Amino acid sequence: MLIETMTRQASIALLDRTRLARLAYVRDGQPHIVPMSFAYDAECLYSFSTLGEKIVSMRANPRVCVEADELINVEKWETAIVQGRYEELPDTPRYDADRRHAHTLPQRRPVWWEPGYVKTIIDGKERPLELLYFRVHIDRISGRRGVP
Amino acid sequence: MLIETMTRQASIALLDRTRLARLAYVRDGQPHIVPMSFAYDAECLYSFSTLGEKIVSMRANPRVCVEADELINVEKWETAIVQGRYEELPDTPRYDADRRHAHTLPQRRPVWWEPGYVKTIIDGKERPLELLYFRVHIDRISGRRGVP
Numbered sequence: 001m002l003i004e005t006m007t008r009q010a011s012i013a014l015l016d017r018t019r020l021a022r023l024a025y026v027r028d029g030q031p032h033i034v035p036m037s038f039a040y041d042a043e044c045l046y047s048f049s050t051l052g053e054k055i056v057s058m059r060a061n062p063r064v065c066v067e068a069d070e071l072i073n074v075e076k077w078e079t080a081i082v083q084g085r086y087e088e089l090p091d092t093p094r095y096d097a098d099r100r101h102a103h104t105l106p107q108r109r110p111v112w113w114e115p116g117y118v119k120t121i122i123d124g125k126e127r128p129l130e131l132l133y134f135r136v137h138i139d140r141i142s143g144r145r146g147v148p
Numbered sequence: 149m150l151i152e153t154m155t156r157q158a159s160i161a162l163l164d165r166t167r168l169a170r171l172a173y174v175r176d177g178q179p180h181i182v183p184m185s186f187a188y189d190a191e192c193l194y195s196f197s198t199l200g201e202k203i204v205s206m207r208a209n210p211r212v213c214v215e216a217d218e219l220i221n222v223e224k225w226e227t228a229i230v231q232g233r234y235e236e237l238p239d240t241p242r243y244d245a246d247r248r249h250a251h252t253l254p255q256r257r258p259v260w261w262e263p264g265y266v267k268t269i270i271d272g273k274e275r276p277l278e279l280l281y282f283r284v285h286i287d288r289i290s291g292r293r294g295v296p
Contacts, residue, residue, distance in 0.1 A: 020219070022170050022181055022215055024172040024179035024180070024181045024213065025179060026174050026177060026178075026179050029174060029209060029211055030174075030211045030213070030231060031172035031173060031174050031179045031211065031212060031213040032172070032213050032229070032231070033170055033172045033181065033213045033214070033215035033229060034215075034229070035215070035217065035227055061177060063177055063178045063179065064179060065172065065178070065179040065180050065181045066181070067170055067181035067182075067183070069183065071168070079183055081180070081181060081182070083178060083180070
């Protein structure tokens with residue numbers, strides 16, 4: 001197997017056909033990774049979540065990383081890594097168009113939003129379902145692929 | 149689908165049967181994610197890599213996060229997330245036993261080491277193959293699963 005760099009276009013294409021990725025954020029110098037359902041559009045990754053530690057941390061430090069991959073087998077895979085900036089899309093007139101946009105994207109991708117908005121039982125308590133839209137602006141993108 | 153917390157034992161079991169994960173490290177406040185082949189043993193995740201930006205960053209800030217998952221389908225999945233501490237296993241007498249240990253682990257898991265030690269061509273230049281062992285000490289582990 002060889003590992004090669006991917007073009008920006010190939011990395012974007014991978015993001016465009018992927019709907020599950022991993023999001024990393026930083027809190028007090030400690031990185032955290034969480035799985036994230038998303039949809040790519042126009043240099044941004046759109047997602048939503050309930051309000052929790054992840055959102056609070058990204059509000060404090062909006063620098064995030066997103067990794068998406070497609071693993072065919074151990075010798076044939078692609079991975080795209082985005083360094084980006086978290087932006088919340090609050091429920092205010094200024095963000096109305098963006099929120100509508102974020103809301104319609106999932107309709108092209110059935111169930112991509114499920115992990116962000118399902119009944120979650122943490123330590124026996126049901127998590128409140130306060131819906132929150134956000135996007136990640138792509139500052140830098142790189143991709144690598146394994147070639148048999 | 150429900151999302152539930154997993155027991156520590158179930159999270160460790162997931163790490164034990166997984167060989168590919170995502171590693172996050174921090175450089176200058178920016179998180180980075182890279183795919184990582186690994187093997188779990190005795191509260192540590194063992195891996196190796198060639199010397200590069202990832203290793204240099206983890207030497208500067210050893211706080212890392214590792215995420216492993218098993219996705220059966222969008223309603224049935226498990227993910228384990230480790231907050232941990234990077235430790236290099238240098239080629240010195242003090243680390244001889246640990247390095248031998250790290251070296252024998254992959255033999256139980258064919259090809260888990262491949263992405264860390266293959267011929268890599270970055271921007272047309274072959275990457276030097278300086279082999280470097282490390283482990284991640286598990287400080288905290290949490291797991292969640294989707295239940296249909």
